[in-house]
Amino acid sequence: MIFRMTRMKQENVTMLSKRVLRSLVTISTSLILVTACAGGIKPSSNESGVxxxxxxxxxxxxxAPNAGGYSIQPGDKLEISVYGEEDLQKELTVGPGGGITFPLIGDLNAKGKTVDQLRTEVKDQLSKFIPQAAVSVSIKEVIxxxxxxxxxxxxxxxxxxxxxxxxxxxxxxxxxxxxxxxxxxxxxxxxxxxxxxxxxxxxxxxxxxxxxxxxxxxxxxxxxxxxxx
Missing domain, CATH: 3.10.560.10 (Outer membrane lipoprotein wza domain like)
Incomplete structure (x- = not known):
């Protein structure tokens, strides 16, 4: 009787040990997967060997890069307006040579200029007609x-x-x-x-x-x- 009880205890301990071992393996595998996913980087090789x-x-x-260093190019569509002057609100397309035409001023070269540079030039050209003109220049579409x-x-x-x-x-x-x-x-x-x-x-x-x-x-x-x- 004592021998049978001892044997049953040993079997129970063995089964418990196996369960613990399986749990540890599962936890280790999960940790490896989480670590791999957290890295977010998947190296792979291509034909170049790199x-x-x-x-x-x-x-x-x-x-519509209206700020920063964008340089206006032929084909770009611009909107130029002067506050309070309905006749001086125009949508223009930059010509193949980089030129535009605006009322009172005539022809201007817009190619290679930033929005701020073109705004300053338009304002300076208009100053003889409209002192302190509030000029707005924006790029409607980049072409x-x-x-x-x-x-x-x-x-x-x-x-x-x-x-x-x-x-x-x-x-x-x-x-x-x-x-x-x-x-x-x-x-x-x-x-x-x-x-x-x-x-x-x-x-x-x-x-x-x-x-x-x-x-x-x-x-x-x-x-x-x-x-x-």
Whole structure:
């Protein structure tokens, strides 16, 4: 009788030990999964042999850059108005040569100017007719100063150049490259406005992120297309 009770106790202890062991394994597995998820970074390899890092990126594109360093370009649509003067409230499209025409002033060159610079020029030109004129200048639609980033990027599309922007910055605006991108075969397509011919400029992402051949990280021009195969 005593032997049977002792054996039952041993069996109960063994079963309890197994349950505790299973619980510990479950807890350890859960902790590993939580740690992996919390990191938010998933390294993966692509054909270039360089590890690509996938992160969640939110891209914000300023569709009407009325502040900062945006330079007005041909094709952009502007709104210029003078407070209290109904005849001096106009929506204008910047011409191919960069010019606009405004009442009392005549022709103005808007190309390459910021909103603040153009506002100051309009106010100065109007001062002989309307002293202390309250002039407002805004960009209604950006047409001329855009680039396209296409292919294996996380947010392909059309992006506004609000200042000097190089290839790496444009790729960043598009959310970065995907894990499937051919990093050594990126191309910039650029069209000559005079001849309408197009040339292809190569870009090796793998070299640039290692600090090599940095000269290829060129400044983009309006109308350029960055293709990530």
């Amino acid at each position: 590890d690509a890092v996938e992160t969640d990126v939110t891209t914000t594109v300023n569709s 001329g100063n855009k680039v396209h980033v296409l292919g294996q990027v996380k947010s392909p599309g059309e992006y506004i150049l609000t200042g000097s922007t190089d290839v790496m910055q444009a790729l960043s605006m598009a959310g970065g490259v995907t894990a499937f991108a051919s990093l050594r075969k990126i191309k910039i397509l650029r069209r000559d406005s005079a001849t309408q011919s197009q040339k292809v400029i190569g870009f090796n992402y793998s070299d640039v992120i290692k600090g090599k051949n940095l000269a290829q990280n060129i400044l983009l021009h309006s109308g350029d297309t960055v293709v990530v195969p």
